[in-house]
Amino acid sequence: MKKQEQLTHAQQKQLQEQLEVLTQGAAEIIPDDALAEKIAASLLEDRPLRVKLGLDPSAPDVHLGHTVVLQKLRQFQDFGHQVQLLIGDFTGRIGDPTGKSTARAPLSEEEVKANAATYTAQFGKVLDASKLAVFFNSSWLAKLQFEEVIQLAGQITVARLLERDDFDERTALGKPIALHEFFYPVMQGYDSVVLESDVELGGTDQHYNTLMGRHFQERLGREKQAVLLLPLLEGLDGQEKMSKSKKNYIGIDDAPADMFGKTMSIPDALMMKYWTLATDAGPDEVAAVEAGLADGSLHPRAAKAALAGRITTMYHGRDAAEQAEAQFNTVFQNHGRPNDIPEHLWEGDASVPLPQLLADTGMLASRTEARRMIENRGVRIDGETMPSPDTSVNLRDGMLLQVGRRRFLTLRLRE
RNA sequence: GGAGGGGUAGCGAAGUUGGCCAAACGCGGCGGACUGUAAAUCCGCUCCUUCGGGUUCGGGAGUUCGAAUCUCUCCCCCUCCA
Numbered sequence: 001m002k003k004q005e006q007l008t009h010a011q012q013k014q015l016q017e018q019l020e021v022l023t024q025g026a027a028e029i030i031p032d033d034a035l036a037e038k039i040a041a042s043l044l045e046d047r048p049l050r051v052k053l054g055l056d057p058s059a060p061d062v063h064l065g066h067t068v069v070l071q072k073l074r075q076f077q078d079f080g081h082q083v084q085l086l087i088g089d090f091t092g093r094i095g096d097p098t099g100k101s102t103a104r105a106p107l108s109e110e111e112v113k114a115n116a117a118t119y120t121a122q123f124g125k126v127l128d129a130s131k132l133a134v135f136f137n138s139s140w141l142a143k144l145q146f147e148e149v150i151q152l153a154g155q156i157t158v159a160r161l162l163e164r165d166d167f168d169e170r171t172a173l174g175k176p177i178a179l180h181e182f183f184y185p186v187m188q189g190y191d192s193v194v195l196e197s198d199v200e201l202g203g204t205d206q207h208y209n210t211l212m213g214r215h216f217q218e219r220l221g222r223e224k225q226a227v228l229l230l231p232l233l234e235g236l237d238g239q240e241k242m243s244k245s246k247k248n249y250i251g252i253d254d255a256p257a258d259m260f261g262k263t264m265s266i267p268d269a270l271m272m273k274y275w276t277l278a279t280d281a282g283p284d285e286v287a288a289v290e291a292g293l294a295d296g297s298l299h300p301r302a303a304k305a306a307l308a309g310r311i312t313t314m315y316h317g318r319d320a321a322e323q324a325e326a327q328f329n330t331v332f333q334n335h336g337r338p339n340d341i342p343e344h345l346w347e348g349d350a351s352v353p354l355p356q357l358l359a360d361t362g363m364l365a366s367r368t369e370a371r372r373m374i375e376n377r378g379v380r381i382d383g384e385t386m387p388s389p390d391t392s393v394n395l396r397d398g399m400l401l402q403v404g405r406r407r408f409l410t411l412r413l414r415e
Numbered sequence: 416g417g418a419g420g421g422g423u424a425g426c427g428a429a430g431u432u433g434g435c436c437a438a439a440c441g442c443g444g445c446g447g448a449c450u451g452u453a454a455a456u457c458c459g460c461u462c463c464u465u466c467g468g469g470u471u472c473g474g475g476a477g478u479u480c481g482a483a484u485c486u487c488u489c490c491c492c493c494u495c496c497a
Contacts, residue, residue, distance in 0.1 A: 175494095265453040265454075266454075267455080268452095269455095299451065300452095301450095301454085302451085305451095305452080368462080368463060368464070369463095372460055373445080375459090376460060378446040404445075404446060404447090405453080406453080
């Protein structure tokens with residue numbers, strides 16, 4: 001008999017309540033009723049579910065893409081479940097599964113600890129940090145004997161491993177796959193065994209990996225975890241998924257002005273996805289925005305500004321968000337100046353060729369680049385567009401240099 | 416063990432009968448116009464320079480008036496056969 005059918009009426013109600021929240025926005029739940037069964041079990045046995053999230057230990061810069069999963073984890077926490085953060089420190093030091101950088105430099109223990117601390121600090125903006133359980137998979141993987149590793153490897157077939165999209169593609173293209181790469185899924189699966197995870201969360205790109213958890217749990221005689229996958233959030237380019245290496249991300253530690261501005265730069269087509277996945281707006285609110293856009297009562301620009309304000313407020317508070325918006329409007333809408341223009345103390349001659357000035361103050365990388373920029377009419381001094389790179393400038397204290405729309409510098413002269 | 420393919424600017428990728436190559440093209444990045452924003456679209460720029468020139472095509476050494484293109488050598492990557 002299914003566990004759901006053993007519940008009392010009160011428990012049934014709780015189950016429905018949890019399911020409604022937890023399944024919202026999910027891209028996939030594997031298998032379909034697995035989550036319901038797990039929750040039912042938790043209610044029957046009166047114990048929290050162990051909910052696993054695996055993390056890459058290398059670049060602990062948490063961005064909005066991560067928060068999609070984190071917000072879901074938070075909901076689990078709010079229902080009293082136990083979140084397990086798994087730092088893949090062992091996995092990370094072995095090498096990269098894309099095959100590009102095969103021998104990644106091992107992270108030292110200090111680095112791992114420092115990164116983990118950064119993670120938990122940043123995650124604290126979304127999760128309840130006091131209730132997090134943090135694990136490092138080196139603490140069990142590093143201890144395995146070779147014989148044990150081989151036995152683990154015996155629990156899965158090569159054909160099964162080759163199903164993984166990435167391997168599949170590379171096989172088709174004739175690209176190499178190193179043997180150790182086969183162990184990634186094995187390790188990730190084994191992690192779930194050790195942690196006795198009830199549920200594993202991830203982005204849809206983790207489909208295969210999370211199934212490995214189920215596979216190894218079954219082979220080793222454990223309860224299989226449920227898998228809950230969330231949609232991936234595209235980055236600022238609107239094409240690829242948000243990631244640090246692609247530099248298309250909004251970091252949750254970004255300054256309010258950046259956070260607001262970056263959000264304003266996403267393609268219109270991506271707005272609703274951000275509303276749904278990256279904000280704390282409920283389904284009704286999201287639907288209202290969508291309807292407004294559809295019938296023309298809500299201007300796309302207004303919708304995006306509201307989105308940017310919402311996101312900025314989540315991480316910096318309302319005041320900072322409003323300031324960021326005001327600043328954004330002055331700089332980009334009214335072509336004005338920001339409030340916090342950096343200053344540069346000039347110690348050279350009082351009269352200097354313009355390209356040299358721009359290069360030496362660090363506003364541009366080289367004089368040649370400065371020349372180009374001037375020729376493109378992208379350089380202004382005190383608001384005046386500079387017509388020719390062959391000008392010399394008589395410097396004055398307080399002079400305002402501007403490159404493009406948003407790079408400003410105030411010049412300070414030594415007395 | 417054997418055979419073969421390849422290393423070009425941030426990335427991808429042309430160019431390999433030596434000069435017309437500072438090196439096509441695409442992406443990315445930057446600037447400008449326009450606008451509803453750092454959306455979309457269009458245009459321009461994208462090694463350094465004291466504007467004479469200088470330094471680039473995995474590293475080094477050669478051949479030549481002249482090499483990304485030829486030779487030698489070293490390093491690295493990949494594929495296939497066994």
